[in-house]
Amino acid sequence: xxxxxxxxxxxxxxxxxxxxxxxxxxxxxxxxxxxxxxxxxxxxxxxxxxxxxxxxxxxxxxxxxxxxxxxxxxxxxxxxxxxxxxxxxxxxxxxxxxxxxxxxxxxxxxxxxxxxxxxxxxxxxxxxxxxxxxxxxxxxxxxxxxxxxxxxxxxxxxxxxxxxxxxxxxxxxxxxxxxxxxxxxxxxxxxxxxxxxxxxxxxxxxxxxxxxxxxxxxxxxxxxxxxxxxxxxxxxxxxxxxxxxxxxxxxxxxxxxxxxxxxxxxxxxxxxxxxxxxxxxxxxxxxxxxxxxxxxxxxxxxxxxxxxxxxxxxxxxxxxxxxxxxxxxxxxxxxxxxxxxxxxxxxxxxxxxxxxxxxxxxxxxxxxxxxxxxxxxxxxxxxxxxxxxxxxxxxxxxxxxxxxxxxxxxxxxxxxxxxxxxxxxxxxxxxxxxxxxxxxx
Numbered sequence: 001x002x003x004x005x006x007x008x009x010x011x012x013x014x015x016x017x018x019x020x021x022x023x024x025x026x027x028x029x030x031x032x033x034x035x036x037x038x039x040x041x042x043x044x045x046x047x048x049x050x051x052x053x054x055x056x057x058x059x060x061x062x063x064x065x066x067x068x069x070x071x072x073x074x075x076x077x078x079x080x081x082x083x084x085x086x087x088x089x090x091x092x093x094x095x096x097x098x099x100x101x102x103x104x105x106x107x108x109x110x111x112x113x114x115x116x117x118x119x120x121x122x123x124x125x126x127x128x129x130x131x132x133x134x135x136x137x138x139x140x141x142x143x144x145x146x147x148x149x150x151x152x153x154x155x156x157x158x159x160x161x162x163x164x165x166x167x168x169x170x171x172x173x174x175x176x177x178x179x180x181x182x183x184x185x186x187x188x189x190x191x192x193x194x195x196x197x198x199x200x201x202x203x204x205x206x207x208x209x210x211x212x213x214x215x216x217x218x219x220x221x222x223x224x225x226x227x228x229x230x231x232x233x234x235x236x237x238x239x240x241x242x243x244x245x246x247x248x249x250x251x252x253x254x255x256x257x258x259x260x261x262x263x264x265x266x267x268x269x270x271x272x273x274x275x276x277x278x279x280x281x282x283x284x285x286x287x288x289x290x291x292x293x294x295x296x297x298x299x300x301x302x303x304x305x306x307x308x309x310x311x312x313x314x315x316x317x318x319x320x321x322x323x324x325x326x327x328x329x330x331x332x333x334x335x336x337x338x339x340x341x342x343x344x345x346x347x348x349x350x351x352x353x354x355x356x357x358x359x360x361x362x363x364x365x366x367x368x369x370x371x372x373x374x375x376x377x378x379x380x381x382x383x384x385x386x387x388x389x390x391x392x393x394x395x396x397x398x399x400x401x402x403x404x405x406x407x408x409x410x411x412x413x414x415x416x417x418x419x420x421x422x423x424x425x426x427x428x429x430x431x432x433x434x435x436x437x438x439x440x441x
Contacts, residue, residue, distance in 0.1 A: 039121030062140035065091075065114070065132050075152035077120040082132055082143070084114060090135035093117065094142065097128045098232045109135070124152035127203040127230025149203035149230055156201040156229050158208065160194045162215050163240035167194025171213025171221075178205040178226065203230025210236075215337070217386075218357065219244040223335030239332040241359075243386045244339035248354045248366050250390045257352025258392060261370040264345040265356060265383075268323030272315040279312035324364035326356070372396035 038046050067083035080093075090109040096102060108117065114132075131145040160168040169192045176183035188196050190213055209224045215238070225236050250258040289301040326344075330337045341358040348354045360383070368390045369378045374397040381390050 039119070041121075042123075062134070062136065062138060064141040064143040065134050066143055068130065068132050068143055068146045070146065070148055071116065073148070073150055075124045075150050076122050077118055078122065078148050078150065079116055079118045080130065080146075080148075081116055082114045085134040085136075085140075087136045088114075088134040089137050091117075092133040092135065092139055092142075094131050094133075095119075095128050096130075096145075097126065099127075099228065100129050100145065103131075107135070122150050123154075124150060125154040125156075125201070125203040125230055126150050127228055147228075151202075153200040153202045156198045156234065158196050158198065158229075159233070159235045160190055160196070160210065160213065160238070161235065162238045164216070165237075166216035167192065168210075168213045168215055168221065168238065169194060172211045173208065173213070175201055175206045175208050175229070177202070178207060201229050204228065208236060215244070217243055217245040219337045219339040221335055221337050223333075239335055241330055241332050241337050244330075244337065244357060244359055245386070246356050246360070246383055247387045248348075248356075248368065248381075248383065248390060249387060250348050250352045250354070250368055250370070250392065252392055252395055254395070257350070258348055258370055259350055259352065261348045261352070261354075261368055261392075262345070263348065263354040264367045264369075265326075265364050266323035267344040268320035268325045270317050271319045271321055273318045274316065275313060276316050277310035277312070278314045278316070279310070280308045281311050282306050283309050325361050326358035327361060328358060330359045370396075 038048055040046050065082055065085050065088075067081075069081060071079040071081050073079070088111050090107065090111060091113050093106040093108060094103040095106065096104070127147070127149045129145045130148050131142040133142045134140045158173070160173070162168055167190075169190050171190060172187040173190060173196050174184040174187050175198065182202060184198065184201070188198065190196050190210075205226065206229050207224050207226055211222045212220050213222075215221055219241075221238060223238075227234060227236060248263050250261040250263070252258060283306070284304045285307045287302055287305050289303060291299055291301065293299050326341050328339055328341045330339075337359075339357050339359060342356060344356070346354055363382055363384050365380055365382050366388070367378065367380050369376065370392060371377075375394055377392050377394060379390055379392075381388055
């Protein structure tokens, strides 16, 4: 256990640490501080003795200390040092284990602490930011933060989400240290919650690579982040992209879904170039260098050379004209998103939805047509968002075909009408029966 005598630790800070939180960029020391402290088995600072101190003046009036660096480190400790500061009577050391979101404060009333200050009892393979301010006795501004890690490796959880915070699942995920000193020997996959647990990884800067994972709207995504492992949590977020799925929802004036409405998006015409090689592969070809030597003997010799061989000939697509071009691929900040494309035409499903996949190069228009065999309705609507709602102007005509009923005049008889007998174009309805009483005249 690490123990410093006559070293200050803020009472408010200790309360925050015990509660599991931290103090974010605070600028004043509380009047009651910790002068003796320990590090528990979880690597958390715990105060054992308190004392009263005076509050600090405005830190912005005093320049910051410089030269903070790591002298040595182990799997559970780090030794720090920094430059002398004229008039320093002590130091304030702040530590962040959540990538500078919150800070825990340590106050050291020892002007020589800059020569060597050790933090022990730390977690293996943990990452932290550390910064220092001087007490003169007033507090100065904080100097530049130093990134510090302990040695070793430990299980690491990584969560991957899209730009809207929705989980990304499946695919293959690996890590590699930026300096190529270590990397993942195996590939892993994301759960449906977007989570992967690496069994063991060191702390430090890494490139995390994802291949063919599935976004919330069904696109495949591949790419890499440069991030830092070892903090309390690691959440990797994909860059924002255009949606890869668009839904056209057709409803009646009363809000019920329309089944079987035809939706079409104008399909562009490709512009072809010449007949060229669309796909090649490299093969090894033996080059004969045989010759007749000075003695008149034939010497067999040669070497292999790489040559390109065409595997697929065809017409090159130079572009498109008319209609709406739907792209299958979108690249954003080094990440490649791949989606299915289309269909350009189709009919709404049982929920009144028509879904088209792909990335739109521009906002298209969709033509919605519905024919109930009596009235044909049509609307042209722009698709400017993920979901487009289209409301028909008229309730479809319903023709009821029922068997003849024989009864005496003025007699009330039950008549059963089943909705399955309704004739509404190509629509299909779920069963629903009613038995109204009618008067036969």
